[in-house]
Amino acid sequence: MAGALAPAIVRAQSQQPEQRGLGIRLTEVPTDRADDPRANRYIIDHVEPGESISRRIEVSNTTGEAKTVRVYVGAAEIRQARFVPAEEEDEGDIVEWSSVSTHTLDLADGERSLVTVTIDVPEGASGGERYGVVWAELPGVPTESGATVVNRVGVRIYLSVGGEEEPPSDFEISTLTARRTEEGVPQILAQVTNTGQRALDMSGELELTEGPGGLRAGPFPAQLGTTLGIGDTADITIDLDPEIPSGPWVATLTLQSGRLEKTSEATITFPDEAGETAAPVEAVPREVTGTVRGRAALASALVLLLIALGLLLFFFLRRRRRDEDEEHEHVRA
Amino acid sequence: MKLRKLFATAAAVAITGGLAAAAPSSADTTATLSVTSSGSLTITEPAGDATTPKDLGSLSAGSIAASAPNALGTVSVSDTRSGILNNNWTVSVSTTDFVTPDKNANSTVDANETIPKASIGYTPGTVTASGGTATGSIAASLTAATNVVTMLATGQNSASWAPTIQFTIDNNDLAGTYTGTFTHSAS
Numbered sequence: 001m002a003g004a005l006a007p008a009i010v011r012a013q014s015q016q017p018e019q020r021g022l023g024i025r026l027t028e029v030p031t032d033r034a035d036d037p038r039a040n041r042y043i044i045d046h047v048e049p050g051e052s053i054s055r056r057i058e059v060s061n062t063t064g065e066a067k068t069v070r071v072y073v074g075a076a077e078i079r080q081a082r083f084v085p086a087e088e089e090d091e092g093d094i095v096e097w098s099s100v101s102t103h104t105l106d107l108a109d110g111e112r113s114l115v116t117v118t119i120d121v122p123e124g125a126s127g128g129e130r131y132g133v134v135w136a137e138l139p140g141v142p143t144e145s146g147a148t149v150v151n152r153v154g155v156r157i158y159l160s161v162g163g164e165e166e167p168p169s170d171f172e173i174s175t176l177t178a179r180r181t182e183e184g185v186p187q188i189l190a191q192v193t194n195t196g197q198r199a200l201d202m203s204g205e206l207e208l209t210e211g212p213g214g215l216r217a218g219p220f221p222a223q224l225g226t227t228l229g230i231g232d233t234a235d236i237t238i239d240l241d242p243e244i245p246s247g248p249w250v251a252t253l254t255l256q257s258g259r260l261e262k263t264s265e266a267t268i269t270f271p272d273e274a275g276e277t278a279a280p281v282e283a284v285p286r287e288v289t290g291t292v293r294g295r296a297a298l299a300s301a302l303v304l305l306l307i308a309l310g311l312l313l314f315f316f317l318r319r320r321r322r323d324e325d326e327e328h329e330h331v332r333a
Numbered sequence: 334m335k336l337r338k339l340f341a342t343a344a345a346v347a348i349t350g351g352l353a354a355a356a357p358s359s360a361d362t363t364a365t366l367s368v369t370s371s372g373s374l375t376i377t378e379p380a381g382d383a384t385t386p387k388d389l390g391s392l393s394a395g396s397i398a399a400s401a402p403n404a405l406g407t408v409s410v411s412d413t414r415s416g417i418l419n420n421n422w423t424v425s426v427s428t429t430d431f432v433t434p435d436k437n438a439n440s441t442v443d444a445n446e447t448i449p450k451a452s453i454g455y456t457p458g459t460v461t462a463s464g465g466t467a468t469g470s471i472a473a474s475l476t477a478a479t480n481v482v483t484m485l486a487t488g489q490n491s492a493s494w495a496p497t498i499q500f501t502i503d504n505n506d507l508a509g510t511y512t513g514t515f516t517h518s519a520s
Contacts, residue, residue: 023373025414037418063378082480084425085518133520141379146512147431147498149379149405154520203421203485221466221485 022069023060024136024153027114038201038258042156043117043134046166049125054118057155059136061107069105069136071115073098076131076156078199078229083156085133094132094157097121105136117155125161129198129230132157160198167197169257171228173264175280176251177235184274186240190253191280194228202226204255206238211249217241222255246270252286372413372489374422376519379406405498410519411491412484420465420486424519426455427478431500433509445505448513451476454499455515464490473499478518 026041033039045053061067075086075094086092101116117134137152160167177189194200205219222236236255247269254263264283271278412420431448435441457469465486472479484492498515 021375021377021409021411023375023413025373040417041414041419058373060373060375062375067378079477080480082423082425082483083520084480085427085478087477133518135518138376138378140514143379143405146510147405147428148512148514150514150516151376151379151408152516152518153374153376153410154518156520201421203419 020062020064022067022136022138022151022153023058023062023112024134024155025058026155027056027058036258037256038158042158042201043119044158044258046160046162047121048163049121049161050123052118052120053159054116055155056114056116057134057136058112058114059105059107060112061109063138064109066106066108067138069107069138071100071103071105071134071136073100073117073132073134073157074154076133078131078227078232081226081228081232081234083131083199083201083227086131092130093125094119094130094159097125098132098134098157100134117157119157119159121159121161127162129158129160129167131199132159158199169198169200169260170194170196171200171202171255171257171260171262173253173255173262173283173285174233176253176264176266176268176283177277177280178247178251178268178270179277180271180274182275185242186244186246186270188238188240188251188253188268189235190222190238190255190283191233192226192228192236192255193233194230197230199230200228200257200260202228202236202255202257204236204253204261206240206254207252208240208244208249209252211247212245215245217244217249222253228257244270246272253283372415374412374414374519375410376424376517377407377409377493379408379517405496405515407493407495408517409491409493410482410484411489412486413489415489418487420484420488420490422484422519423480424482424517425478425480426472426475426496426515426517428453428455428475428515429513431511431513433507433511436507436509445503445507446509448500448502448506448511450474452501452503453513454501455479455481456497456499457481457494458496460492460494462490462492464488465492467492469494478516 029039033044038044043055047053059069073095074089075092076083077086098117098119105113107113133154133156135152135154137150140148140150142148172193172195173190174193175191179187179189181187188206192202204222207219208217211217220238220240222238226234226236228234248267250265251268252263252265254261263286265286266281266283268281269278410422410424412422414420428450430450432442433446436446437443451474453475455472455475460467460469460482465484467482467484469482470480472481482492482494484490
């Protein structure tokens with residue numbers, strides 16, 4: 001027996017934060033949305049009336065003891081640029097159309113289980129985007145103050161109903177405004193409008209270039225996880241380092257929602273006084289094609305054009321050679 | 334003549350090809366693909382106390398805002414999902430009206446037995462975060478579910494906070510033990 005070696009179990013040295021509680025995650029994404037960051041964590045889809053979609057989600061219990069978890073779908077809405085549970089959570093299309101494979105999960109500590117969410121869109125459904133969340137909920141716990149607290153985690157649903165083609169997503173960065181907070185922190189407010197037909201979850205970053213003495217700064221993350229409803233306008237805030245000089249700077253802002261990305265820039269100067277806001281500056285778009293798909297289309301069109309030109313040249317030269325040969329024949333004759 | 338025709342055909346091919354690549358895909362068959370992520374978006378269990386709810390305190394009636402320090406214990410959310418390209422999440426809070434059991438003995442919930450949702454506020458306080466940037470915002474009046482913490486991250490992260498609650502108590506409210514339920518929703 002001496003000297004027998006068992007295979008070592010190597011644990012990945014991850015910097016994972018300690019995870020204790022009720023967990024949830026989406027476990028599948030349609031192949032044509034695999035490169036969309038939003039579709040990898042939310043249920044995002046487009047269907048025609050009469051169609052169904054389903055997704056499997058995984059619920060896990062790491063609270064330290066066995067728990068009975070409630071699973072259900074609630075309605076949601078976009079209010080003040082945030083995705084929140086709807087005022088009447090248990091009413092509306094998403095609730096009526098959705099069902100879960102298990103309403104109640106009895107999970108031992110450390111156990112995880114898969115639940116299938118199915119959304120059946122009826123034939124007569126009107127077009128438009130519906131919002132909801134698949135919730136996994138812990139039982140309420142009474143606390144010292146006298147209040148009971150219920151904690152739940154969920155996977156958001158953004159379901160678009162309509163014709164054969166998915167409605168487009170689009171947004172516009174209209175202005176950049178430089179300001180300084182009461183504490184003297186320089187900030188940029190970017191006014192963004194959802195000009196498409198699906199809700200957007202915005203994130204992005206800001207870079208400063210051509211500053212005093214040729215300085216560059218950033219990138220600084222766009223700080224608030226804003227959800228922009230269709231037709232809504234919101235200010236996306238970017239906090240910058242208090243050490244940077246006031247300017248002037250060329251501010252370049254890149255915002256994304258899923259696969260959609262756009263860049264705009266403006267020349268700004270931060271006010272010297274705390275609590276002051278400069279006048280908004282119009283943001284100028286920097287790229288012609290805003291989407292990965294757009295760029296791919298442009299690239300393939302160019303390639304085809306080159307092939308076409310190549311063919312043209314080939315046939316032209318062949319024709320010229322044939323003409324020349326004919327001329328020589330005539331001369332000989 | 335032949336050359337002109339050739340040019341027209343070639344141009345048509347190039348334009349059509351470009352348009353085809355740009356056109357959005359028509360109704361796809363929903364072939365699914367497994368997300369290779371592991372981990373999960375997790376919320377902790379409330380730091381509870383199994384004893385019976387305690388009095389909100391002996392507060393003299395009047396329109397005052399009472400704050401219960403560390404009222405709901407500490408709330409923690411962690412996102413250990415990997416390979417999903419973006420790990421943003423938000424937490425919103427909602428509450429029920431707070432009610433004291435039928436002091437008027439008339440089998441109805443009267444206004445003087447109720448602290449309505451609109452008179453209840455939630456302050457996350459300092460949000461301690463790792464792996465990303467978490468911003469807390471005060472919900473002054475919980476008439477409807479309101480976002481209180483937002484995390485922006487592109488990888489695994491966690492955040493925790495110990496919220497305080499503000500009640501604006503009406504002159505007419507009867508003394509007693511008011512109870513209600515807060516819900517933290519993380520998505």
